[in-house]
Amino acid sequence: MTSLAGQWNxxxxxxxxxxxxxxxxxxxxxxxxxxxxxxxxxxxFMLYISMGKVTNGTAPILTGADIADGAxxxxxxxxxxxxxxxxxxxxxxxxxxxxxxxxxVYESYGTIEDDDLIKMIEAExxxxxKIGEAPSA
Amino acid sequence: MQDDPVIRVxxxxxIPTVMLFALYVQxxxxxxxxxxxxxxxxxxxxxVLNAMIFGLNRGRHVWPAHLNLLxxxxxxxxxxxxxxxxxxxxxNYLDYDVLGATAKSGQHIGILLVEFGVGLTxxxxxxxxxxxxAGRPTHVRLLSKMQxxxxxxxxxxxxxxxxxxxxxxxxDNKTGAHK
Amino acid sequence: xxxxxxNASLISLLTLIAILALRLHRLFAVVMxxxxxxxxxxxxxxxxxxxxxAFTEAAVGxxxxxxxxxxxxxxxxxEEKPHSIAFVPAFLALATAAMLAIAVTDLPAFGDVNAPIHxxxxxxxxxxxxxxxxxxxxxxxxxxxxxxxDTLGETVVIFTAAIAVLLVLGGYTRPHRRxxxxxxxxxxxxxx
Numbered sequence: 286m287t288s289l290a291g292q293w294n295x296x297x298x299x300x301x302x303x304x305x306x307x308x309x310x311x312x313x314x315x316x317x318x319x320x321x322x323x324x325x326x327x328x329x330f331m332l333y334i335s336m337g338k339v340t341n342g343t344a345p346i347l348t349g350a351d352i353a354d355g356a357x358x359x360x361x362x363x364x365x366x367x368x369x370x371x372x373x374x375x376x377x378x379x380x381x382x383x384x385x386x387x388x389x390v391y392e393s394y395g396t397i398e399d400d401d402l403i404k405m406i407e408a409e410x411x412x413x414x415k416i417g418e419a420p421s422a
Numbered sequence: 423m424q425d426d427p428v429i430r431v432x433x434x435x436x437i438p439t440v441m442l443f444a445l446y447v448q449x450x451x452x453x454x455x456x457x458x459x460x461x462x463x464x465x466x467x468x469x470v471l472n473a474m475i476f477g478l479n480r481g482r483h484v485w486p487a488h489l490n491l492l493x494x495x496x497x498x499x500x501x502x503x504x505x506x507x508x509x510x511x512x513x514n515y516l517d518y519d520v521l522g523a524t525a526k527s528g529q530h531i532g533i534l535l536v537e538f539g540v541g542l543t544x545x546x547x548x549x550x551x552x553x554x555x556a557g558r559p560t561h562v563r564l565l566s567k568m569q570x571x572x573x574x575x576x577x578x579x580x581x582x583x584x585x586x587x588x589x590x591x592x593x594d595n596k597t598g599a600h601k
Numbered sequence: 602x603x604x605x606x607x608n609a610s611l612i613s614l615l616t617l618i619a620i621l622a623l624r625l626h627r628l629f630a631v632v633m634x635x636x637x638x639x640x641x642x643x644x645x646x647x648x649x650x651x652x653x654x655a656f657t658e659a660a661v662g663x664x665x666x667x668x669x670x671x672x673x674x675x676x677x678x679x680e681e682k683p684h685s686i687a688f689v690p691a692f693l694a695l696a697t698a699a700m701l702a703i704a705v706t707d708l709p710a711f712g713d714v715n716a717p718i719h720x721x722x723x724x725x726x727x728x729x730x731x732x733x734x735x736x737x738x739x740x741x742x743x744x745x746x747x748x749x750x751d752t753l754g755e756t757v758v759i760f761t762a763a764i765a766v767l768l769v770l771g772g773y774t775r776p777h778r779r780x781x782x783x784x785x786x787x788x789x790x791x792x793x
Contacts, residue, residue: 292710293711296705297609298612300616301615301619302698303698304616307690308622308623310694311684311686311690314628314681320622320631320635323638323662324619331642335711336716337650338649338712339712339713340712340713342712344650345727346652346738363723364718364722364723367740371459372755373662374544374657374661377662377665377666378759379762381555381762384555385554385766385769388677389769447656451741452736454738455738457740460660463660463664466665470665497760502753505749505753516750518746526733529735533741533742533746551766552668556672558676558770
């Protein structure tokens with residue numbers, strides 16, 4: 286295997302990551318953005334976990350013999366697993382905050398498409414200028 | 423869905439099983455895959471299932487919101503106080519060696535406590551999130567609008583006509599936005 | 602080679618799901634696809650020997666995350682405005698992909714035992730988990746003991762997120778102040 290062929294897993298994950306990235310920056314719908322963010326996030330997790338993989342290794346749960354006389358078996362690297370394990374749960378908690386904000390945006394403006402939202406906010410600012418000019422109507 | 427006998431009976435079997443499995447995942451996390459984070463989510467899913475089958479009010483009755491808030495804080499506190507306990511016993515913060523008779527048993531106790539704190543927080547946070555999202559009334563906008571109308575002018579047929587025109591305007595607006 | 606086939610087919614499936622999720626306009630379908638994405642990702646994590654992560658991803662990503670998204674969709678419109686391909690973001694994504702691909706070529710080969718990541722602290726954790734802590738699951742011992750500070754921080758983040766959601770959604774909405782002003786002026790075009 287050449288050095289380039291050794292990294293195929295990373296390239297595939299990057300392709301996946303960019304689909305999520307595109308969804309986040311190109312789509313106006315906020316729920317779609319959140320789904321894109323989830324895809325992006327999960328792809329980053331995959332990148333990390335790929336780094337922890339050891340060929341012919343096994344899951345980092347020690348077997349009985351290893352506990353008795355030190356680690357002998359080849360294990361995958363547990364460190365990325367720990368980081369990603371917590372990141373997944375934190376990810377869903379922050380995603381929930383995002384959804385909560387989407388709900389509030391919808392309740393205030395009646396839309397979750399960001400181009401409509403920008404128009405609406407601009408219109409509201411114009412209205413506010415008018416109110417400022419003629420306070421008693 | 424709430425009147426379907428199959429769903430009701432199956433969920434009554436499922437909910438305790440799910441909770442038991444969550445406890446297994448929580449306390450077997452030292453020996454197999456699992457731990458506080460996963461167990462918390464699985465435990466919360468039992469409450470979510472209960473609320474989905476029997477309704478939000480029954481769900482709230484089973485696990486009231488103020489207790490849930492306490493549980494969220496208690497989990498984080500348990501984690502932090504475990505660290506403080508090791509601090510008082512003469513070791514560094516979150517160094518569990520001093521918690522037991524030997525270093526290994528101390529580590530066991532410390533990890534058990536800390537994982538339990540994580541599980542408690544995650545479970546109650548997930549329950550809180552679900553109840554907050556699902557309990558959000560869809561008619562908030564409508565309600566607040568109606569209150570605003572009542573404050574502005576006495577309820578009259580004229581008002582109704584206006585609100586009708588309004589909904590029409592909203593519709594027009596929406597269809598316009600979708601073009 | 603079989604590892605390559607399994608990984609490549611799983612990631613292709615993930616790519617297919619992601620593209621479908623990107624293209625569909627019905628948000629219910631999109632949310633369900635994102636749940637399916639999480640499940641397939643969990644399978645991939647098992648293949649990559651990360652059983653704890655797979656467990657979490659299956660429980661959190663496919664379970665709770667989908668439920669929250671569905672609860673959101675019950676409150677907001679479940680249909681997306683149709684979009685054509687946006688070229689600037691597509692170009693940006695491609696450019697980022699190219700940059701990442703160039704950066705990735707510097708990484709050690711996939712699954713290489715001699716990669717620096719496997720030689721620095723990880724062996725000590727694996728050995729220490731047996732000798733000092735006596736817990737077979739290395740992930741748990743690193744999570745709760747070696748990196749206890751980290752996990753404490755993550756727990757506090759979850760706690761904070763819950764508080765934020767409760768603050769944002771917990772109460773009832775008051776009518777907007779600016780809206781009231783506008784209504785007083787008789788200019789309520791009802792932009793909502």
